[in-house]
Amino acid sequence: MFALIDILTNIYNRTNLLFLESSSCKQGVALYSATWLIIDSVSWLTAELLLGWVIFPVLATLWIRGKDQFSYLVRTAGLWLVAIALPAMFVLGAESGLIIGLIFPQGYSDAVWMQRYLVWTILFPFVQYLFAYVIGAVKVLLAFSVFATGLNLILNMTLVGPLGLLGGRLVIICAKMVMALMTLTYCQVRFRFFGVGDLVYLLGLSGVSLGMFVLAEGIVGHHLAVAGTLVLYIVGLLLVRSRFSGSPHPGSIA
Numbered sequence: 001m002f003a004l005i006d007i008l009t010n011i012y013n014r015t016n017l018l019f020l021e022s023s024s025c026k027q028g029v030a031l032y033s034a035t036w037l038i039i040d041s042v043s044w045l046t047a048e049l050l051l052g053w054v055i056f057p058v059l060a061t062l063w064i065r066g067k068d069q070f071s072y073l074v075r076t077a078g079l080w081l082v083a084i085a086l087p088a089m090f091v092l093g094a095e096s097g098l099i100i101g102l103i104f105p106q107g108y109s110d111a112v113w114m115q116r117y118l119v120w121t122i123l124f125p126f127v128q129y130l131f132a133y134v135i136g137a138v139k140v141l142l143a144f145s146v147f148a149t150g151l152n153l154i155l156n157m158t159l160v161g162p163l164g165l166l167g168g169r170l171v172i173i174c175a176k177m178v179m180a181l182m183t184l185t186y187c188q189v190r191f192r193f194f195g196v197g198d199l200v201y202l203l204g205l206s207g208v209s210l211g212m213f214v215l216a217e218g219i220v221g222h223h224l225a226v227a228g229t230l231v232l233y234i235v236g237l238l239l240v241r242s243r244f245s246g247s248p249h250p251g252s253i254a
Contacts, residue, residue: 005138008145012152012175016168019160028165034104035096035115042088043122074134075193079202081126086206087233089119094213094226110165117169124173124180131183140186148179201240209233 020028092099096115100108132141152175159167187193209229216225 005142005145008142008149012149013172015152016156016160016171019156019171020165020168023161023164023167028168031108031111031114032165032168034108035100035111035118038099038103039092039115039118039121042092043125046084046088046122046126071191071193074130074187074191075198078127078130078193079198081130082123082199083202083237085123085126086202087230089122090209090233091226091230092122093119095223098223114165114169117166117173120173121176124176127180128176128183131180131187134187134191135183141183144179144182144186147182148175151175151178202237205233205236209236 017029017032020032093116096112100111100115104111135141152171155171155174156167159170161167163170209232212232213225213229216228219225220228
């Protein structure tokens with residue numbers, strides 16, 4: 001079943017290329033592939049390093065030791081994954097022109113605005129992979145994958161034709177968002193990992209940082225505003241990291 005889930009994931013990750021080729025010709029596919037290569041590489045590398053090498057081994061150990069420790073780590077890992085995804089999305093979106101210009105030759109300018117959409121596909125896989133591990137129910141995951149693949153095909157048939165490259169972006173974003181929301185909702189209903197206020201500080205810090213970027217861009221220029229916003233976000237996160245991560249349950253790890 002895990003192999004089938006992996007196959008379905010690959011299908012809804014790549015089906016829009018076929019539809020794009022029929023509606024936007026090979027140039028559209030090349031533009032999409034250019035920015036997707038950047039976004040998917042960042043998403044895969046970060047998820048592999050954090051989830052595969054760090055979080056999953058610890059979760060496996062704590063699952064044996066006790067539910068309180070396991071639940072606390074899942075909550076903390078989920079919040080920190082979001083905290084890491086947000087600045088990565090911001091930098092890749094805000095500096096998409098610079099990044100595309102450095103990596104690809106002239107003629108790929110349309111990939112710049114596409115990348116600003118595709119940055120959302122960094123956040124959703126983080127959430128999906130973490131909670132897919134927590135679910136543990138292979139049949140549930142398979143059902144979610146089947147639904148996401150079916151939705152992907154429907155959206156490809158209805159959006160890519162009339163919207164072209166924009167439709168191709170919206171399709172992959174929607175498919176990944178739905179998959180992430182299904183896994184998160186299932187775990188939240190079953191395990192109650194998160195409280196109502198868990199994301200308040202993180203969302204507030206993100207809002208303040210974006211506000212600073214908008215104000216600073218016209219004063220110090222785009223690139224310096226991006227750097228300053230990133231520094232503000234990181235400092236704000238580190239200053240209150242204990243509050244942001246919350247307190248462990250009794251008997252959990254310190």
